Amino acid sequence: MTNHVEVNQLRVDVGPLESPKTIVHDVSFTLKRGEVLALIGESGSGKTTIALSLLGYARPGCRLSSGAVNVGNDNMLALNEKQLADLRGRKVAYVAQSAAAAFNPSRRIMDQVIESALMHGVLNREQAKVKAVDLFKQLALPEPDTIGARYPHEVSGGQLQRLMAAMALICEPELVIFDEPTTALDVTTQVEVLKAFKAAVKAYNTTAVYVSHDLAVVAQMADRILVLQHGKVMENNVTSQILNHAEHTYTRQLLSAVQDSDAFQDNPKHDTVLEVANIEAGYGKILRDGSVEIPVLSDISLKVRQGQTVGIIGESGSGKSTFARVIAGLLPAAKGYMLLNGKELKPAIDERSKAECQHIQMVFQNADTALNPAHKVGDILGRPLTFFHGLTGRARAERVAELLELVKLPADLAHRKCGALSGGQKQRINLARALAAEPTVILCDEVTSALDTVVAAAILDLLEELQQKLNIAIVFISHDISTVKSLCDEVVVLYKGKKVEHASGKAFRAGPYHPYTELLVSSVPTLDPLWLDTKPDGHEQTAVRIAQNDALCRFRNRCSVSIQGQCDSLPPPEHKLPEGKRILCHKDMAL
Secondary structure (H helix, E strand, C coil), X not given: CCEEEEEEEEEEEECCCCCCEEEEEEEEEEEEXXXXXXXXXXXXXXXXXXXXXXXXXXXXXXXXXXXXXXXXXEEHHHCCHHHHHHHECCCEEEECCCHHHHCCCCCCHHHHHCHHHHHXXXXXXXXXXXXXXXXXXXCCCCCCCCHHHCCHHHCCHHHHHHHHHHHHHCCCCCEEEEECCCCCCCHHHHHHHHHHHHHHHHHCCCEEEEXXXXXXXXXXXXXXXXXXXXXXXXXXXXXXXXXXXXXXXXXHHHHHHHCCCCCCCCCCCCCEEEEEEEEEEEEEEECCCCCEEEEEEEEEEEEEECCCEEEEXXXXXXXXXXXXXXXXXXXXXXXEEEEECCEECCCCHHHCCHHHHHHEEEECCCHHHHCCCCCEHHHXXXXXXXHHHCCCHHHHHHHHHHHHHHCCCCHHHHHCEHHHCCHHHHHHHHHHHHHHCCCCEEEEECCCCCCCHHHHHHHHHHHHHHHHHHCCEEEEEECCHHHHHHHCCEEEEEECCEEEEEEEHHHHCCCCCCHHHHHHHHCCCCCCCCHHHHCCCCCCCCCCCCCCCCCCCCCCCCCCCCCXXXXXXXXXXXXXXXXXXXXXXXXXXXX
C-alpha cells in the first residue's frame, strides 16, 4: 500500500534569512491512507508547527525552509497561495484546540459548518445542510436536525468541539489535523468527543494527524506515535511499541507523567483561615426571597486551613469557577457567609478592605488572557507590590527579582514583555503576581489545564514547594482527577452546583465514591489502547436550569444505579464514612 502522506527532511526556521534559528530539524515520517499519527511532546517541541506544514502553512515569523510535505500527489511546499487556498478545507482540514475561538459568535452554527463546502463548490446549500445533519448524527450530537440553528454560545464546549470536527469533515477531506482538540475539556466530555472523532475518522477512511501532549489520550486514537523534543524526532513507531517498549529517555519521562502518583501525604492540620458556609450564588437578579434568578451554587460549605490544599473538582458547568469567583468577591453570593481569619468577609470585592483583597488572590486559568502581552514582566509584578506594600524604585525592583527567583525564573525576565514568553513561563508569572500580594489564600482555577504534561508537572511541583515555604492555603480547582488525588489535602466534588462528596485527600484516593465521582474517576484515560472502545456511551450532558428548591439528587437522570421511588422523589441522605468521607446519595455506600 502506497503512502498517502510523506514528510521528508522538513526544516522550519525563524528569524532573519542571514542568521536563521531552526525550530524543526529535518523531520520525516509517512502515513498510509486511513492511518492516525500522533505528534507528542511538550510545548515548544514543534508539534503544531509540523502539523500546520501539512496545510502548507507557517505561522508569522516562521519559514518552511526545506524538505517536502506530500499529501497525495500534492507537495504542499511547492504550491502558491491560490493553489493552497483551493486545497485547505477541501483536501486538508484543521480542527483547532479552542472551538470557542474558531466559531463566529454572531453567526448560526449551520452557516459556519457548511461554509467550506459552499466556498469550494463541493455542494450546494441544500446538499450541504443535509450532509451537515448526517455529520451531526455521526458525531453523536444532540438534536442533530436543529442544533445547526443555534449560536455557538448556546451549546456546550464538548458539543462545540464536535461541531468544529463537522466543519472540518464537511468536504470529506483526505487528511484532518486535530490540534489538541480535547485539552480544555473535562474528563467525561473528553471521552464522548474522542469516541465521536474516532468513529468519524473510521467512517470516512480519513488520514489524521493528532497533536497532543497527553499519551493516554493519543493511545486511544493513534496507530503510530511520533515523539518530538526541541523540534527533533526522538522516536517514531507503532503505538503499542511506544507504550510498552519506549526506547528514548524522554519518551519514558512522558509515560511516567501519565501514571498516578502515590506520593501523597496529608499535611498536618492548622488553623482555619477561610470558612465558607451555606453559600448560594448565581447570575441575574436577586429575587424577593433572597435567592438568585439563575442559580449555580447551592448550600456550599467548607473550611480551608493554613498550609493545606482543598481541591474542587467536577465537569464543566458544575460551578467550580463560579465558586472561586464567589470567594474572590468577583461574584457576590446571594446567601450564606464567609469568614477570613475568623472575621466576616464581605461578599463583593468593592466592599472589602485592601487588606482583605491582599489576603485572597486568584491565579487564572489562561495566562495568555490574564497577562497583558504588551507589558513587561517587571511592571506586571510591580503593580501589586506598589498597591499593597507601597514599594517603589529600587526596593520594588529587588522584590520583583525575588519573586522571579521564587517561581524559578531568571531575574532578567523582568525586562521582557509577556507576549515573548512560553506558556509555562507565563503561568509562573501569573503565580508570581498573586504571590506579590503575600496572600493567605490562593485560588488556582485550572492553572495547568492548558499546559503540556511536563510543564504542568513542574508548575504543580512549584506550587507544593511554595506552599511549604510560605505556608499558604490553596483552593485548587480542576477537572484533572489524578492531579487532585496527588496534590490535595481535602477534596470537594461538585455536580450542577451541589456538593455531592467531601473527603480528606487520603480517603479520596480510594472508593467507595458517589456515582458521579465514580464516573469522573473511570473517565480518566489510561495507556491501554483498548480503553476507549470498552467505555460505554455516557449520558449526554444537558444545560438544564436547576430550580432553587430542587432538593433531589441532580445526578439522578445520568446515574447508572439510581433507585426508582427514592432518587426521583426524596432528597438524598448524607452518608458519613470512615476517615471523614461524606457522600450525598441514596445508595448505601457501606455495601
